[in-house]
Structures are given as structure tokens and as C-alpha cells.
Amino acid sequence: MAAGRSRLLRYQVATSLDGFIAGPNGEYDWITEDPTLDLKAFARQFDTLLMGRLTYELALSQGSMLESMGLKVVVVSTTLDPSQHPDSTIISTDVAKKVAQLKSQPGKDIRLFGGGALFRTMLDAGLVDRVELAVSPILLGSGVPVLPPGKRCPLRLVESTALPSGMMILMYEVKF
Amino acid sequence: MAAGRSRLLRYQVATSLDGFIAGPNGEYDWITEDPTLDLKAFARQFDTLLMGRLTYELALSQGSMLESMGLKVVVVSTTLDPSQHPDSTIISTDVAKKVAQLKSQPGKDIRLFGGGALFRTMLDAGLVDRVELAVSPILLGSGVPVLPPGKRCPLRLVESTALPSGMMILMYEVKF
Numbered sequence: 001m002a003a004g005r006s007r008l009l010r011y012q013v014a015t016s017l018d019g020f021i022a023g024p025n026g027e028y029d030w031i032t033e034d035p036t037l038d039l040k041a042f043a044r045q046f047d048t049l050l051m052g053r054l055t056y057e058l059a060l061s062q063g064s065m066l067e068s069m070g071l072k073v074v075v076v077s078t079t080l081d082p083s084q085h086p087d088s089t090i091i092s093t094d095v096a097k098k099v100a101q102l103k104s105q106p107g108k109d110i111r112l113f114g115g116g117a118l119f120r121t122m123l124d125a126g127l128v129d130r131v132e133l134a135v136s137p138i139l140l141g142s143g144v145p146v147l148p149p150g151k152r153c154p155l156r157l158v159e160s161t162a163l164p165s166g167m168m169i170l171m172y173e174v175k176f
Numbered sequence: 177m178a179a180g181r182s183r184l185l186r187y188q189v190a191t192s193l194d195g196f197i198a199g200p201n202g203e204y205d206w207i208t209e210d211p212t213l214d215l216k217a218f219a220r221q222f223d224t225l226l227m228g229r230l231t232y233e234l235a236l237s238q239g240s241m242l243e244s245m246g247l248k249v250v251v252v253s254t255t256l257d258p259s260q261h262p263d264s265t266i267i268s269t270d271v272a273k274k275v276a277q278l279k280s281q282p283g284k285d286i287r288l289f290g291g292g293a294l295f296r297t298m299l300d301a302g303l304v305d306r307v308e309l310a311v312s313p314i315l316l317g318s319g320v321p322v323l324p325p326g327k328r329c330p331l332r333l334v335e336s337t338a339l340p341s342g343m344m345i346l347m348y349e350v351k352f
Contacts, residue, residue: 137331155313172193
């Protein structure tokens with residue numbers, strides 16, 4: 001984190017050109033792989049992952065995925081038993097307040113990870129600073145939307161990069 | 177049209193970042209205006225507009241909009257009476273065959289205009305050559321999708337341009 005710069009909550013996700021983060025049956029097979037994308041450099045910008053319970057359980061089911069990312073894990077859930085998840089922080093009440101506290105602590109940026117439901121909650125609470133999409137060159141026609149229905153979210157384009165695979169990296173600031 | 181180059185059917189439309197061409201109540205007020213976008217230069221690439229009945233009736237209701245565009249108008253409709261629309265060509269049967277014939281005639285490119293339903297029909301018939309989106313920097317959350325549900329459509333990125341307003345011009349070829 002640069003001196004004087006606040007810690008940001010950044011929603012970073014792969015989408016189709018028509019705004020889906022997964023196919024109608026949860027498929028991810030359409031996501032373009034691009035060897036020029038420096039995923040490690042991206043990962044070094046974060047020290048914390050914020051996710052909902054569904055994403056967390058999906059990640060746990062994939063074995064050591066979360067450990068290998070080496071990040072602090074914060075899960076928003078009203079049903080998980082914290083004593084069963086000693087390696088993670090479980091937030092079950094006052095979610096907006098606690099995420100705001102997390103952002104006010106020193107550290108690298110926080111990555112909002114996984115599905116769109118928590119993105120909607122955090123967006124409506126005014127807590128999301130950036131939306132960063134890796135847009136694969138495909139139209140899916142249906143699937144899991146990048147943002148569930150609700151109020152509009154105007155953005156400010158910060159950066160755009162076309163990768164050799166045809167993937168577009170589009171980075172936006174959320175306008176409050 | 178450059179010599180030796182086939183006449184292309186190009187779907188050109190303004191979308192939100194999450195893939196909607198209109199809001200849930202048909203709103204267009206979110207579309208970014210960008211004074212650097214040379215709409216006349218775009219328009220000069222076409223001599224024909226292909227549209228469905230709903231788009232056609234919407235355009236007619238806006239007075240001289242279609243006339244002012246100065247293009248040949250082709251409408252796909254099973255209900256319109258051709259004798260009532262002498263200035264337009266109405267296609268009511270063998271749509272794919274007739275659009276293919278239209279593409280085989282000499283001329284500039286054909287712009288697929290308006291809603292996503294005809295885009296889906298033309299795409300599934302293998303007749304769309306390019307998808308060209310002007311993506312405004314906003315997430316709408318819900319609305320009219322750029323492509324109605326159906327099979328996937330893989331694309332090839334041809335060109336991307338970030339405009340000063342934050343609008344992204346993204347041009348793709350359809351992979352057959």
C-alpha cells in the first residue's frame with residue numbers, strides 16, 4: 001500500500017462480454033486463458049480475500065486453494081460456526097460496519113472474491129472502490145450475472161488493456 | 177466496400193458493462209455521450225439497416241429518424257403489410273435465405289439495428305459477421321440483454337478503443 005492511500009475493496013472477476021461470471025449451470029470452461037496475464041503480480045496487490053459462504057465452501061472443496069493463495073480469509077456468513085473455521089474470520093452480524101473497519105486497518109488491498117451476491121451487498125453499502133473485469137471474447141446468452149438486480153452503479157474507466165488472447169482487462173472506479 | 181471483401185452483417189449497439197442494451201423499463205438515459213465518437217464515419221460504412229418489427233415501429237414513431245439516416249431499410253416481420261410500407265423491404269418468410277441473398281448483393285455493410293431478438297435469430301443462422309459494442313461505464317443490474325438466451329457465441333477481438341468519456345468501443349468477429 002502506498003503511503004497515504006486508503007486500502008481499497010476491489011471486485012475482480014472474469015466475465016463474458018454479456019456480463020456473466022458463470023454459465024447457466026455454473027460453467028467456467030469458457031474463460032479465456034492468457035499466458036501474458038501476470039496473475040502473480042495481481043495477487044501481490046492483495047493480502048485479504050473477502051467472500052460469501054458459497055464461494056468459501058467451493059474454495060474449501062478444492063483442497064488447498066485458499067492456503068496456496070496465502071491471504072487472510074474473511075467470510076460473510078450467518079450460518080458458519082467460527083470454531084470450525086479457525087483459519088478464517090467469519091463475519092455474521094453488522095457486515096457493512098465490520099468490512100468498513102477492515103478497510104480502515106493498515107494493509108494491502110482487499111479482494112472481493114467470487115459470486116455477485118456479496119458484490120451487490122457491498123456495493124449498496126458504498127464499500128466497493130473498484131470493479132476490475134477480465135472480459136473473455138464470448139457471448140454466453142445466459143448464466144450467473146456479474147451483478148444481481150438492484151440499483152444502477154455508475155463507474156469511471158481507469159484503465160483498459162487488450163490481451164493477445166482477446167481478453168479485455170477493464171478497470172473501473174466506483175463513483176459514489 | 178473494399179474490392180474482394182464480402183458485405184458484412186454487423187450488430188452495432190450500445191451496452192452497459194453488464195451486457196444490457198436497455199434498462200428494465202426500456203431506459204436509454206444511461207448511455208454515455210462521447211463527443212469524440214464519429215457517428216457519421218460509422219454511418220458511412222453502411223447502406224442498409226436490418227431490423228425487427230418492434231425496432232422499426234419505434235423508429236417510425238420517432239418521425240423522420242429512418243429517413244434522416246438515408247439508408248435502405250429491411251424489416252423482418254410476419255405481420256406488417258408491405259403495401260403499407262412502400263419505402264421499406266419487408267421480409268416475412270425464408271428470413272435466413274433472404275438475408276443471405278441480401279449479403280451476397282453488392283453494397284456497403286449491413287447494420288443489424290435494435291433489439292437482441294433478431295440478433296439471436298441471425299446469429300443462430302450463421303449470418304452475423306461482427307459484434308460491435310459501445311460499452312458505457314455503468315452496471316445496470318437488470319434490463320434487456322444484448323443477446324437473448326441460447327447457445328454460446330465465441331468471438332475474436334478485432335479492435336478496442338477507450339474514449340475520453342470512459343466508453344469502450346469493442347469490435348469482435350463472430351467465429352463460425
